[in-house]
Amino acid sequence: MNLILLFESDFTATDTVIINDRRFHHIRQFHQPAQGQRLKVGLLNGKTGSGIVISLTEQSITLEVLLENQPPAALPLTLLLALPRPKMLKRTLQTITSMGVKQIYLINSYKVDKSYWSTPVLQQDNLREQLLLGLEQSGDTVLPEVHLRKRFKPFVEDELPQIARQTRALVAHPYHASPCPGASTGETTLAIGPEGGFIPYEVEKFQATGFEAIHIGQRILRVENAVPVLLARLFPV
Amino acid sequence: MNLILLFESDFTATDTVIINDRRFHHIRQFHQPAQGQRLKVGLLNGKTGSGIVISLTEQSITLEVLLENQPPAALPLTLLLALPRPKMLKRTLQTITSMGVKQIYLINSYKVDKSYWSTPVLQQDNLREQLLLGLEQSGDTVLPEVHLRKRFKPFVEDELPQIARQTRALVAHPYHASPCPGASTGETTLAIGPEGGFIPYEVEKFQATGFEAIHIGQRILRVENAVPVLLARLFPV
Numbered sequence: 408m409n410l411i412l413l414f415e416s417d418f419t420a421t422d423t424v425i426i427n428d429r430r431f432h433h434i435r436q437f438h439q440p441a442q443g444q445r446l447k448v449g450l451l452n453g454k455t456g457s458g459i460v461i462s463l464t465e466q467s468i469t470l471e472v473l474l475e476n477q478p479p480a481a482l483p484l485t486l487l488l489a490l491p492r493p494k495m496l497k498r499t500l501q502t503i504t505s506m507g508v509k510q511i512y513l514i515n516s517y518k519v520d521k522s523y524w525s526t527p528v529l530q531q532d533n534l535r536e537q538l539l540l541g542l543e544q545s546g547d548t549v550l551p552e553v554h555l556r557k558r559f560k561p562f563v564e565d566e567l568p569q570i571a572r573q574t575r576a577l578v579a580h581p582y583h584a585s586p587c588p589g590a591s592t593g594e595t596t597l598a599i600g601p602e603g604g605f606i607p608y609e610v611e612k613f614q615a616t617g618f619e620a621i622h623i624g625q626r627i628l629r630v631e632n633a634v635p636v637l638l639a640r641l642f643p644v
Numbered sequence: 645m646n647l648i649l650l651f652e653s654d655f656t657a658t659d660t661v662i663i664n665d666r667r668f669h670h671i672r673q674f675h676q677p678a679q680g681q682r683l684k685v686g687l688l689n690g691k692t693g694s695g696i697v698i699s700l701t702e703q704s705i706t707l708e709v710l711l712e713n714q715p716p717a718a719l720p721l722t723l724l725l726a727l728p729r730p731k732m733l734k735r736t737l738q739t740i741t742s743m744g745v746k747q748i749y750l751i752n753s754y755k756v757d758k759s760y761w762s763t764p765v766l767q768q769d770n771l772r773e774q775l776l777l778g779l780e781q782s783g784d785t786v787l788p789e790v791h792l793r794k795r796f797k798p799f800v801e802d803e804l805p806q807i808a809r810q811t812r813a814l815v816a817h818p819y820h821a822s823p824c825p826g827a828s829t830g831e832t833t834l835a836i837g838p839e840g841g842f843i844p845y846e847v848e849k850f851q852a853t854g855f856e857a858i859h860i861g862q863r864i865l866r867v868e869n870a871v872p873v874l875l876a877r878l879f880p881v
Contacts, residue, residue: 409864479862502869545863586881624881625716626782627646632739632872635865639876644823644861 408433410546411448411458412539413472424448424458427467434468449548450474478548482507482642483594485570489516489601491630493526497537499631504541504551506638512570514556516609518601524557563612571596577621578613579637580605584620590643597637602630645670647783648685648695649776650709661685661695664704671705686785687711715785719744719879720831722807726753726838728867730763734774736868741778741788743875749807751793753846755838761794800849808833814858815850816874817842821857827880834874839867 411434417424426434440446440460448470449455455478458470490513491499503511513529527533534553542548556562575591578598598605598613605613610620623636648671654661663671677683677697685707686692692715695707727750728736740748752761764770771790779785793799812828815835835842835850842850847857860873 502866505863505865505869506873507863544866547863622881623876626742626744626784628742628872629739629781631735631868632742635869635872636743636876639860639873640881644859644877 408437408543409447410455410543410548411446411470412543412548413448413450413458415450418472422472423461423469424472425467425469431466431468435463440468446470447546448472448474449478449542449546451542452549454478455546455548479507479546481509481549482638483592484508484638484642485510485512485574485596486634487512487514487567487596487598488630488634489514489599489605490519490523491601492520492523493528495629495631496523496526496528499634500534500537500553501541501544502631502634504538504547505545506635507545507547508638509549509551510554511551512554512556512562514562514598515559516601517559517606518603529555559609560612563609563616567613567616571616571618576613576616576618577641578605578610578618579623579633580610580620581622581627584622587621587623587637587640590641592643595641597641599630599633599637645674645780646684647692647780647785648683648707649780649785650685650687650695652687655709659709660698660706661709662704662706668703668705672700677705683707684783685709685711686715686779686783688779689786691715692783692785716744716783718746718786719875720829721745721875721879722747722749722811722833724749724751724804724833724835725867725871726751726836726842727756727760728838729757729760730765732866732868733760733763733765736871737771737774737790738778738781739868739871741775741784742782743872744782744784745875746786746788747791748788749791749793749799751799751835752796753838754796754843755840761792766792796846797849800846800853804850804853808853808855813850813853813855814878815842815847815855816860816870817847817857818859818864821859824858824860824874824877827878829880832878834878836867836870836874 419425442460444460445457448458454474455476456474458472461469461471486508574594574596576596656662679697681697682694685695691711692713693711695709698706698708723745811831811833813833
């Protein structure tokens with residue numbers, strides 16, 4: 408937790424928050440701050456700044472808050488990710504969020520096991536928890552939007568052309584693909600397949616919508632590694 | 645498992661292997677190959693190629709093996725990684741291996757919890773298992789060397805100058821650092837700190853040995869993401 412994420416409901420006055428939940432227990436266990444110490448804070452979907460420790464008890468912490476900085480810049484990216492298995496989904500959502508992606512479509516694909524769509528991780532509150540963890544990790548405040556698309560064909564045919572319009576549209580695919588292009592600050596749409604990859608029909612559907620197939624080398628990486636590798640290659644520091 | 649890693653002990657003739665362990669159960673469960681089908685195989689520390697399924701029983705699989713290709717190129721990198729907590733260590737070893745790192749030093753740092761050095765993950769057989777999983781994932785055969793260095797100062801003072809000599813020597817550090825340099829095929833030495841980072845004393849020790857401090861942006865990433873991001877930025881596809 409490199410930033411304590413604050414919610415409107417934490418405020419007891421314009422510049423004062425009292426926290427007594429998971430965040431409090433984390434602060435108490437790992438930060439052990441003294442009175443007067445400054446902690447990095449940020450208001451959900453708002454500015455970042457510092458929280459001066461006014462008091463720390465067994466039950467709660469009180470901070471005097473000054474919010475004056477913009478959160479880190481978002482990536483100009485819409486990410487389409489074939490739904491990973493639940494355990495990897497959690498980690499990947501945290502990764503994606505911590506790297507600054509704000510538009511996430513979890514999509515179906517032939518190699519996505521149907522059971523994955525029933526995981527409790529996809530429930531609104533659980534999804535939100537992973538996103539908050541990603542924001543706290545990276546010092547960001549802006550909650551990504553996660554869209555679930557359980558049917559591949561209608562999504563690709565009806566929605567995708569509008570999403571990808573006038574963007575650098577790329578589908579990561581290890582075979583018959585060009586090397587991943589270099590860093591750019593332009594708007595990008597990136598599709599990443601499941602373990603085992605998109606099937607040829609799916610890659611063709613993306614290509615028919617104007618997507619270019621790209622690869623990141625001879626080595627096949629797990630999705631949880633392919634995501635940070637692709638984002639690192641596609642956008643500047 | 646994108647490549648079935650073979651050992652000398654699997655061979656019953658120059659071109660025939662019989663497999664009946666974890667690899668067999670994986671093949672049976674996920675590949676379900678028919679007789680005559682080709683599977684991607686590779687000999688540990690040797691060439692890759694194909695294995696034609698001769699027979700598949702309840703107990704074992706027999707392959708006729710043709711090894712004719714070189715494994716993917718290694719990264720020209722020596723990686724110094726502050727020992728992560730055990731759970732993250734496993735994943736990170738797989739990640740590092742799958743990305744082609746062949747020289748790994750797990751080093752101590754002020755913020756490495758002493759207990760981490762007692763984890764069973766660091767035992768020879770367990771380490772090897774994570775490395776093999778990384779090779780199988782990425783289609784590689786060349787086992788990385790993992791060196792354990794429990795004392796920071798003697799390592800940095802006595803060993804590091806020789807390791808880093810005539811390489812691009814970099815220490816990843818979020819503060820007072822230059823942006824991560826671009827991709828190069830030159831020999832590189834890269835040090836990555838623990839969660840919470842190297843302490844200033846440690847960064848200074850690296851700098852005194854000729855290391856440049858570099859950052860990967862305003863966002864603080866978990867080690868498991870910082871590793872693939874750094875490797876993707878520092879080396880070409």
